[in-house]
Amino acid sequence: MRASSEGAPAPAARADLHVHSEFSWDAPRGAMMASCQRALALGLQVVAFTEHADYSDLAGGARLDVAGYLEAIAHCRREFPRLSVWSGVELGEPHRFPREASSLLSQGRFDLVLGSVHSVISAGSVLEFSELGQESDSDPRQLMRAYFEELRQLIEGPVEFQVLAHLEYPKRFWLAGWPPYDPQAYREEILAVLEAAARHDLALELNTSRGGDPVWALGPGPTVIGWWRDVGGRQLSVGSDAHDPSAVAAGFLLAGQVAANTGFVPSTARLGMWTRPLQPKLADGG
Ligand SMILES: [Zn+2]
Numbered sequence: 443m444r445a446s447s448e449g450a451p452a453p454a455a456r457a458d459l460h461v462h463s464e465f466s467w468d469a470p471r472g473a474m475m476a477s478c479q480r481a482l483a484l485g486l487q488v489v490a491f492t493e494h495a496d497y498s499d500l501a502g503g504a505r506l507d508v509a510g511y512l513e514a515i516a517h518c519r520r521e522f523p524r525l526s527v528w529s530g531v532e533l534g535e536p537h538r539f540p541r542e543a544s545s546l547l548s549q550g551r552f553d554l555v556l557g558s559v560h561s562v563i564s565a566g567s568v569l570e571f572s573e574l575g576q577e578s579d580s581d582p583r584q585l586m587r588a589y590f591e592e593l594r595q596l597i598e599g600p601v602e603f604q605v606l607a608h609l610e611y612p613k614r615f616w617l618a619g620w621p622p623y624d625p626q627a628y629r630e631e632i633l634a635v636l637e638a639a640a641r642h643d644l645a646l647e648l649n650t651s652r653g654g655d656p657v658w659a660l661g662p663g664p665t666v667i668g669w670w671r672d673v674g675g676r677q678l679s680v681g682s683d684a685h686d687p688s689a690v691a692a693g694f695l696l697a698g699q700v701a702a703n704t705g706f707v708p709s710t711a712r713l714g715m716w717t718r719p720l721q722p723k724l725a726d727g728g
C-alpha cells in the first residue's frame with residue numbers, strides 16, 4: 443500500500459464521513475466489511491456509512507433496507523472494535539420529499555444525516571446532473587443558479603439534517619463545451635447558501651469525490667471553503683463519497699491540506715469533524 447501518495451489520509455484526516463456500501467442503490471461494488479478493513483488499514487478512526495435515500499425517478503423506486511442496514515452496521519461494530527462505525531444516510535432533495543424522508547429517519551437511529559441536491563427542476567421537469575450529457579443545450583449559468591437556489595430550499599426545508607453534502611456537485615458533470623466553472627461568477631448565490639447553512643448550524647462537507655482530479659472534483663473547492671470560514675461556518679466534514687472500498691479516504695491528503703490552510707483543525711469535542719478554534723477573546727468588560 444502506498445504510504446503518502448494520493449489515496450492515503452493526511453495525518454489529521456482520520457474520519458471518512460461519506461461512504462456508500464452495498465445498501466446504496468447505486469453502489470453494487472460497495473462492501474461495508476471491506477470498507478471497514480480499508481479504513482483501518484489507512485489509519486482512520488471513523489467511517490460513516492451514509493447510504494442513499496433518494497425518491498426521484500433516477501433511483502427507480504429503490505428503497506433503503508433500514509433494518510438490514512442497521513444489522514450490518516452492528517455486525518461491523520462487533521468485528522472492528524478499534525474503528526468508530528457510524529450509521530448514516532444521504533437524503534436526496536428531502537425538501538421535495540418531506541414525508542418519505544421523515545418516515546425514513548423515524549425508522550432507526552442515524553448518527554449522521556447528509557442533505558444533498560443531485561438535480562434541479564428545469565422547465566417544469568427534473569434534470570439530474572448525472573444525466574447532463576443528454577442536455578447539451580442547457581445554459582450552465584442558468585443551471586448553476588437553479589442549483590444554488592435548490593440548495594437554499596434544501597437548507598430552509600422541513601427535513602433536518604446535519605451536513606450539507608458536496609456543494610458544487612455539478613462540477614462532476616461539467617460539459618466540455620462549457621466555459622470553465624468559476625465560483626466567483628456565483629459569489630452572491632454561494633454566499634447566500636453558506637450563510638443559510640451557518641444559520642442552521644450545519645457542517646459543510648468537503649467532498650473528495652473518490653480522489654478524482656482535485657481542481658474539478660473537490661466539492662466545494664478551496665475558494666468556497668474560504669467563504670465558509672468568512673461567513674462564520676464552524677464545522678467541516680470530510681468525505682470521499684466512496685462507492686466501493688478502494689475509494690475510502692481517496693483524496694484525503696489534499697482535503698486535509700485545504701482544511702488546515704483555511705484554519706480548520708480536527709475537533710476535540712466531536713471526533714471526526716473539523717472545526718475552527720475560537721478566536722482569543724479580547725478583554726471584556728472594558
Ligand atoms: Zn450525493
Ligand SMILES: [Zn+2]
Nearest residue numbers: 460462532683
Ligand atoms: Zn454520496
